[in-house]
Amino acid sequence: MNNPYQPIPAIILKTMDETPNIRTFVLKPEREIPFLAGQFVELTVPGHGEAPFTPSSSHFMRDTFEMTIMKVGRATGALFDLKPGDVVGARGPFGTPYPLERFAGKDIYIVGGGVGLAPLRALFLALIHESDKYGRFFLRYGARTPNDIVYRHLLPEWQKIPKVDIDLSVDVSDEKWMKKVGVVTCLMDDIPCDEKKSIAVVCGPPIMMKFVNQRLLDAGFQPENIYLSMETNMSCGVGQCRHCRLGPYLTCKDGPVLTWAQIKDIENPFV
Amino acid sequence: MAEHLLPKSSVHRWLSKLLARYAVYVPLEREKQVHWHRLEPGDLETEPDIIAPAQRRIRASEPVKSFMFQPRQRVGAFPDPLQPTEPERRVLLGIKDCDLVPLKVHDKILGEGEFKDPFYLAQRKNTILVAADCPVPEQSCFCNLLGLTPFAQTGADAALSIVDGDWLFEVEESGQELIDTAPELFSRLTGETSEVVKRDEERKTAVATLNMINARPLNPDLPGAIAARLHDEAFWRKHAETCVECFGCLMGCPTCYCFLLYDQAKENGLDRTRAWDACYEAAYARVGGGANPRAEFIKRFANRFDCKWNQFKRDHGMYACSGCGRCFKACMGKIDIRNVLGEL
Numbered sequence: 374m375n376n377p378y379q380p381i382p383a384i385i386l387k388t389m390d391e392t393p394n395i396r397t398f399v400l401k402p403e404r405e406i407p408f409l410a411g412q413f414v415e416l417t418v419p420g421h422g423e424a425p426f427t428p429s430s431s432h433f434m435r436d437t438f439e440m441t442i443m444k445v446g447r448a449t450g451a452l453f454d455l456k457p458g459d460v461v462g463a464r465g466p467f468g469t470p471y472p473l474e475r476f477a478g479k480d481i482y483i484v485g486g487g488v489g490l491a492p493l494r495a496l497f498l499a500l501i502h503e504s505d506k507y508g509r510f511f512l513r514y515g516a517r518t519p520n521d522i523v524y525r526h527l528l529p530e531w532q533k534i535p536k537v538d539i540d541l542s543v544d545v546s547d548e549k550w551m552k553k554v555g556v557v558t559c560l561m562d563d564i565p566c567d568e569k570k571s572i573a574v575v576c577g578p579p580i581m582m583k584f585v586n587q588r589l590l591d592a593g594f595q596p597e598n599i600y601l602s603m604e605t606n607m608s609c610g611v612g613q614c615r616h617c618r619l620g621p622y623l624t625c626k627d628g629p630v631l632t633w634a635q636i637k638d639i640e641n642p643f644v
Numbered sequence: 645m646a647e648h649l650l651p652k653s654s655v656h657r658w659l660s661k662l663l664a665r666y667a668v669y670v671p672l673e674r675e676k677q678v679h680w681h682r683l684e685p686g687d688l689e690t691e692p693d694i695i696a697p698a699q700r701r702i703r704a705s706e707p708v709k710s711f712m713f714q715p716r717q718r719v720g721a722f723p724d725p726l727q728p729t730e731p732e733r734r735v736l737l738g739i740k741d742c743d744l745v746p747l748k749v750h751d752k753i754l755g756e757g758e759f760k761d762p763f764y765l766a767q768r769k770n771t772i773l774v775a776a777d778c779p780v781p782e783q784s785c786f787c788n789l790l791g792l793t794p795f796a797q798t799g800a801d802a803a804l805s806i807v808d809g810d811w812l813f814e815v816e817e818s819g820q821e822l823i824d825t826a827p828e829l830f831s832r833l834t835g836e837t838s839e840v841v842k843r844d845e846e847r848k849t850a851v852a853t854l855n856m857i858n859a860r861p862l863n864p865d866l867p868g869a870i871a872a873r874l875h876d877e878a879f880w881r882k883h884a885e886t887c888v889e890c891f892g893c894l895m896g897c898p899t900c901y902c903f904l905l906y907d908q909a910k911e912n913g914l915d916r917t918r919a920w921d922a923c924y925e926a927a928y929a930r931v932g933g934g935a936n937p938r939a940e941f942i943k944r945f946a947n948r949f950d951c952k953w954n955q956f957k958r959d960h961g962m963y964a965c966s967g968c969g970r971c972f973k974a975c976m977g978k979i980d981i982r983n984v985l986g987e988l
Contacts, residue, residue: 377759378719420909446932611759644937
């Protein structure tokens, strides 16, 4: 029988530094991991532990996949010491993907903060791959400083794609920064889509999601149309160990993306 | 289901037949406590008189789940994957309803979902479950409040009642092989024999005893009551006052199924272990970046009640509690959950 706790080897093909503490890893697993945007993979750094990450590459390409990871703890610290050619472990895919069928025909308003753009990239690439199915795509992204912006080289390319509208902000600017300064909600004063019908997708630090969510609700987005990436301690990944419980949900099984309609009654979900 | 009688004089012969074919575990009394014990052929000579009396005591100290969902189980290795081995075939003889019903909890979580635990299922498949009546409930027992009984109703392959020293078995098809080890020792019962009548009377007496020990039923809408109280910190604080966070209640619990996956480095790779975990542990819900939704103990305390008597009931139609009483027998702070549940 299949063993859900057993990782398979995945070789690191390449790494790209996005910011001083965020790096993209290109991985080739021994067997394909058939993820869909929004699902996650448990990554094992041999001898140092395991942690969940959402692929940031398109789910239309699966023989290799990318993960954009911030160095925050023990496992990620050890991961940053690895080089191309080194082998990590991978289990998955786990969790529930974005319900793209619900997004059909609608404008998609995506708000990202910091490394939270990584899982949103997988969604964005899936959307533009079948661009005709959807309305327009708005991406609002905030980072701490211009140096903390991930996918800096990709953003200008994405802006050229038809129907795509991108705006950026940084909390603290430098002399070269020409765009807005402030937290990401400063990009949300004028939302150029029909709030009642559009889909909003948010991923970022909990405090950012809290305020962005409130801003979206104030603007008129429907609770069931606001998709939030919830960060809880997803350990087993398969809905058993219970570490990731968030109210009535297991984030690893029902999430990690949940709508505001699902979590609005949970006391302080953005911890 | 069929009923078979094993006369007192044949019990040890039958046990030695079982030992020839299976690993056999029975509860035995040691220093007034009942513990699971692996029966060895020599035990039948040295301790012949303590096997039957222990069958009439309440559940053993160790929850039966530990045979299937082991406290520590190696579940993975890297880079070479772990090759599962076939566990030995065994008989657990003398399981009380408060240990039998919790196996349904583990079946639901580890055995029935989209992802199944092959290690649990292998142990489960290779274990024959023999229940035993619980004729003498103790003050710590409260299975009656959770809808259980001092005898097995479903889930066992066979069920034992000791009537005047003779062993009376109700046997399911799945347990027939136990009788087949020595069919000449058993007599098949049909109809209302005196043994069956006596067994049923003794069961009624045990139920009556439990209803005296725990006279007041729990709130029929316990899930609703917990949900309403979830953020009432004063309520939980009052009941958690003497808790020293030893996790004894969780480690003894026959239904708790939380676990931690952890890796240990070995040369050129790792071993992965699935170990029982405790939701009272401070870092239980903490994420890699450091955020912790249940950093305060009082939230973890309330979370346990929310999990066992609200969420699990809602998700799976049963409480993740069987009323075995181990949690407060283990409690250094003398927190009797019946008092907490009774106030909800």
